[in-house]
Amino acid sequence: MSFYLHGLGHFHPENEITNQFLAELDIGTNEEWIAERVGIRSRRTVLPLDYIRETKNVDHRHALEAALYRHADTGKRAAVMALERAGIEASDIGMVIAGGCYPDNMSPADACEIAAALEIEAPACDLNSACTSFHVALDMLSMMRPEALPEYVLLVTPESLTTAVDYTDRAGAVLWGDGTTAAVVSTKVPSRIEIIGNSFRSSPAGWNKVVVPHFQHFWQEGRTVQMFAIKKTIAIFRHLQETFASAGRTLNFVGHQANLKMLEAVCARCDIDEARHHHNVIDFGNTGAAGAPSVVSMRWDEWGDTDDVAVIGVGSGLTWSAHLLRFGGAA
Numbered sequence: 001m002s003f004y005l006h007g008l009g010h011f012h013p014e015n016e017i018t019n020q021f022l023a024e025l026d027i028g029t030n031e032e033w034i035a036e037r038v039g040i041r042s043r044r045t046v047l048p049l050d051y052i053r054e055t056k057n058v059d060h061r062h063a064l065e066a067a068l069y070r071h072a073d074t075g076k077r078a079a080v081m082a083l084e085r086a087g088i089e090a091s092d093i094g095m096v097i098a099g100g101c102y103p104d105n106m107s108p109a110d111a112c113e114i115a116a117a118l119e120i121e122a123p124a125c126d127l128n129s130a131c132t133s134f135h136v137a138l139d140m141l142s143m144m145r146p147e148a149l150p151e152y153v154l155l156v157t158p159e160s161l162t163t164a165v166d167y168t169d170r171a172g173a174v175l176w177g178d179g180t181t182a183a184v185v186s187t188k189v190p191s192r193i194e195i196i197g198n199s200f201r202s203s204p205a206g207w208n209k210v211v212v213p214h215f216q217h218f219w220q221e222g223r224t225v226q227m228f229a230i231k232k233t234i235a236i237f238r239h240l241q242e243t244f245a246s247a248g249r250t251l252n253f254v255g256h257q258a259n260l261k262m263l264e265a266v267c268a269r270c271d272i273d274e275a276r277h278h279h280n281v282i283d284f285g286n287t288g289a290a291g292a293p294s295v296v297s298m299r300w301d302e303w304g305d306t307d308d309v310a311v312i313g314v315g316s317g318l319t320w321s322a323h324l325l326r327f328g329g330a331a
């Protein structure tokens with residue numbers, strides 16, 4: 001089945017959590033400690049910085065009330081950019097799918113609130129698979145009968161994980177940032193970007209390695225998860241390379257934006273040149289499901305007609321996933 005990407009959009013809130021800000025929280029961290037372990041300089045947050053400074057989000061039940069943006073707000077902003085790039089109107093969207101690590105409500109779905117903010121009257125639902133949610137939505141759509149789908153589907157991955165972080169815990173505090181990505185896709189209308197090689201896998205035995213519980217803070221078994229992410233990303237990249245690499249085309253790598261050290265380990269093992277490795281984790285932190293697609297979105301005008309982009313995700317569940325964006329088709 002043919003599957004096309006028409007537009008991508010992204011949004012990051014303006015409040016910035018720098019390494020210096022975290023050091024001033026007196027949680028046993030500094031610039032050198034953070035750089036050595038995760039390679040992140042700053043992150044964005046939907047929370048007021050004074051709220052984090054004063055409360056350290058110890059009782060995170062108040063975080064949603066304190067937040068400057070809801071997912072409907074960030075989702076709308078990212079979607080408007082995606083729609084403009086696709087050259088269509090919100091009224092052209094026939095389905096809205098959202099998903100991420102930490103929805104604003106258990107019910108209704110984030111997708112319904114985002115669709116309402118865009119004044120879209122169409123079927124809306126969430127497909128949540130934590131950091132692989134964007135990939136899962138693509139994979140599910142790729143398995144559906146094209147005639148059963150509308151011409152255009154809007155996918156949104158709103159993430160505000162800083163609201164689930166305990167800012168007395170340096171292990172979590174240094175990682176997470178907030179961001180949202182939106183994509184306009186179609187199985188019927190061609191564009192210059194074809195989506196191929198969709199895949200999604202899970203190992204549910206590892207379900208308890210990364211958790212964001214109700215009424216508790218984010219927690220993960222850090223080293224186990226990092227080793228899992230490196231191993232699976234290497235395997236997926238090599239598979240995409242063997243399957244789709246061709247003469248005259250450039251194979252680029254965009255991995256899950258968990259931390260820079262993890263990505264560098266993958267590049268070293270797969271012999272990926274620095275010029276072909278694209279990331280934004282240094283400046284935005286781990287933005288969950290929004291991370292990898294936001295990298296592609298932020299370079300939207302730079303991709304040429306001979307570019308292939310291997311977009312790879314890993315996440316809690318444990319899950320791993322991928323797709324390849326092939327630029328240069330007939331619009």
